[in-house]
Amino acid sequence: MKQLLEFIPLILFFITYKLSGVRDAAIVLVIATLVQMAILKWKYGTIEKQQKVMASAVIFFGLLTAYFNExxxxxxxxxxxxxxxxxxxxxxxxxxxxxxxxxxxxxxxxxxxxxxxxxxxxxxxxxxxxxxxxxxxxxxxxxxxxxxxxxxxxxxxxxxxxxxxxxxxxxxxxxxxxxxxxxxxxx
Incomplete structure (x- = not known):
């Protein structure tokens, strides 16, 4: 379950990119990553350091991508x-x-x-x-x-x-x- 949960933001990013382009895909990626972190915290009680680093990078660079549409x-x-x-x-x-x-x-x-x-x-x-x-x-x-x-x-x-x-x-x-x-x- 935990491994599947880690792929959901990426899958949603890919689908949204194919349907709607980079800006929408980046927004979906950021939102899905935030939801993913909330679910991990709720279900497992903790978020591993590597997951925090990856989520922070996804959110930071995803927001830049969405803002600049680049x-x-x-x-x-x-x-x-x-x-x-x-x-x-x-x-x-x-x-x-x-x-x-x-x-x-x-x-x-x-x-x-x-x-x-x-x-x-x-x-x-x-x-x-x-x-x-x-x-x-x-x-x-x-x-x-x-x-x-x-x-x-x-x-x-x-x-x-x-x-x-x-x-x-x-x-x-x-x-x-x-x-x-x-x-x-x-x-």
């Missing part, structure tokens, strides 16, 4: 958010010697420190690639192509990165845990 503001948001995530992961790993991916997943999964560092670096590179692809598409393709990329391309890229991460993590699972996962958890 999609470039939302395009910048995607670039800046991906750059921010990459920088945070890299600074945490190289400056503070703490891979943030381990902080997110370390309670559920036990990996060697080198594996956490590799995974953290991989996600930082992923966010940089997303940033660069976004820049390329926003500057060299049509507005409609960018909306399609934002709505579906980034989700596809994230799914692929998640599958690659899962395959990488799987190599480090203890053999009895791997067999348990293959059997569907049945003993």
């Amino acid at each position: 999609i470039h503001y939302l395009q910048w948001k995607v670039t800046l958010v991906n750059a921010l995530f990459a920088i945070i992961l890299l600074v945490a790993q190289f400056q503070f010697k703490t891979p943030l991916i381990k902080k997110l997943l370390g309670k559920e999964i036990k990996l060697p420190e080198k594996a956490w560092n590799t995974l953290n670096l991989g996600w930082a590179i992923f966010f940089m690639i997303c940033m660069l692809v976004n820049i390329y598409i926003s500057r060299n393709m049509s507005e409609a192509a960018w909306v399609d990329f934002k709505s579906f391309g980034l989700i596809g890229m994230t799914l692929i990165a998640t599958l690659i991460s899962g395959a990488y993590i799987y190599k480090f699972l203890p053999k009895d845990e791997q067999n348990n996962h293959k059997d569907g958890g049945n003993l």
Whole structure:
């Protein structure tokens, strides 16, 4: 339910853009994001820090997009958010010697420190690639192509990165845990 709720503003943005254009789509995106945050707070009692950052960026850049009727503001948001995530992961790993991916997943999964560092670096590179692809598409393709990329391309890229991460993590699972996962958890 929580994951579906996170996609609703994006879906509404895409539909509204196709039907009515960028200004209306940006307004719908901002309103849907505010409603989404209210529902998350009501249903789960708290809003995660990453969700707050994303919602703030969506609201700020969405309002600029609506006011100026110019999609470039939302395009910048995607670039800046991906750059921010990459920088945070890299600074945490190289400056503070703490891979943030381990902080997110370390309670559920036990990996060697080198594996956490590799995974953290991989996600930082992923966010940089997303940033660069976004820049390329926003500057060299049509507005409609960018909306399609934002709505579906980034989700596809994230799914692929998640599958690659899962395959990488799987190599480090203890053999009895791997067999348990293959059997569907049945003993």
